[in-house]
Amino acid sequence: MRVWVRTFGDIYLPQAPNGLDHSLDIPPGSTLGDLLGILMIPPESVGIMSVNGARANESRLLHEGDRVDISSPIGGG
């Protein structure tokens, strides 16, 4: 199934053309935690995650077409 991922803050996706956002196919039944593993994002580097705009944790089951936002801890601006 295909999901869309955007990252914010200090999280970099080497797989993405611009390093920040892309879509990818993951096995059905994958959780947000599984997605972090596929993207090689260490859980300790994550501050906040959401699925379709709602906060979520690693156990959240993902579905086809989900939009996932992954942010590192947020500092100043």
Place this chain on the structure above:
Amino acid sequence: MAYGFGGKILRVDLTHERIEIEKLDDAFYRRYIGGMGFVAYHLLREVKPGTDPLGPDNRLYFFTGVLTGIPVPGTGRNSIGAKSPLTGGFGESEVGGFFGVELKRTGYDGIIIEGKASHPVYLVVHDDTCEIRGAEPMWGKSTKESREMILEELGDDKVKLAQIGVAGENQVRIASIICDLRYAAGRGGMGAVMGSKNLKAVAVRGTKKPAIARPDKVMELARWMADNSKALVPSYHDIGTGSGVIGMSQSGGLPTRNFRSGSFEGVESLSPYTMRGNILKKMDGCFACPVKCKRVVEVESPYRVDPAYGGAEYETIASFGSNCGISDLRAIAKAHELCNAHSLDTISTGVAVSFAMECYENGILTKEDTGGLDLRFGNAEAMLALVDMIARREGLGAILAEGTARAAQRIGKGSERFAIHSKGQEIPMHEPRWKRGLGIGYAVSPTGGEHCSNVHDPMYEKDTPDMESVRVLGIIDTIPIDDLGPRKVRLFTYLLLYRYLQNSLVVCQFVPWRPDQISDLVSATTGWNTSVWELLKVGERSANMARLFNLREGFTAQDDRLPERFFEPEEAGGLGGLDRGRFEDALELHYAMMGWDMNGVPTRGKLYELGLEWALD
């Protein structure tokens, strides 16, 4: 030979049109290092208690630091200071870009402006020469128009400018000083001080690169940052400081509708991805910096936004966006352009507008007061009109031009509870009900509500690069976001000293140098055999001098306060309010850790320890 500094500053008396050169000895640089340290020292030494911030006896300081202008990321900054017309206390604001580098290259490490010109003028410093020139044709013009006129008059497009627009000329107490159109010394009303002196601009042009003691070591560090900045702060590079808005809203930490809420239903429209896909023209940056966190935006309709003014930072996006209930990035871009053209601080101006919106929605202000504006949250047209009115001191704008705290006093009718400020300066776009340690910083900041010299709690909850940075200071273990106990106070206190060192040097916080690397940079640049310990003491000197200045102006521990709103829960089931008892305990503990007494007054022992015995009085 001195390395890292020129050893001299300019003193310009506008009243008598007198220009003098003052020499400073090496020990002075090592003790106070530049920027905020120089501002605090000079304010204490030469601005008498009770001085009118908008009178000729106030000073306006432009200072660089010992690292300014060395070819290393994060060193393209300078400090601008004065007694603040917004708070009546210590005023200081740092700005990026290229002005500070160009000033340093003149051979002067700073400029002190005193007195008041009899007519509009601008100052030109070109290497060793300094001249006061008439600015009557530029008065009343936008920063862009007057910049073009000055560059044409000087016949040199490499000149760098610090200047004001009409807000500064009108002595609006939330006026900024704009450097080269895109960079703002925003906070504390420094632009109003410049306007009060009839000083339209300071133009600098220098050809002398600062001497460096060990260039090889400096270049080695510069290469390290160039190689690692993309990995350390990728989103600053690619999408800028607005990277956090989505996560902040989901955490309840995005100031929304004058800080009533921490989550904004229109946040997706403010996302950096929305900006990148619609109005972003390119990323831009400061001197020698690969991070390039600045944006340049262009909008054609429904507002025309001139890319010459750059683009909105996170603070601007939130202050004119979520905090005014507005989800149109084009309107926010226009507000940013207006602020840079008129020289207004985007944080204070946005909060002044959101304050007025809350007053309007509660019937305290009516259309009769607003000049017919329907000033409800979310009305972008009304927001833009009010920004212009503030700059021109027209109608309700004239009241808000005094800053939110004074405006609330003037309006009355219970509006004081909607005035979100500390010591008279509007609170920036970070929510202390989420970042709990940050509230201590808002309360004790000598400039009033301020987010840069502060702790952003989420960065220290996990093993982030920021956490690794403070381990150099002895903060070993991570600390939860909502902790407000001794461990958080210790983290805040140590960070404060480091931030004040950064403000004194004057280096950027978005270039992720660790304290040990900063120490290496200072050693390699100046030739001093310095250390993190010695440099933190420089930061501590700055903190204590700023504190002493405010105490002398009549501030007490009672002024180290947060708006009542932050002790109440956010609306609509958001975050809970701060616990007053825990907050008071944290403040008291911070005083103790700083070596201050129960009233927040630095002890004799602390002042002697820092070599500030001259300030004992």
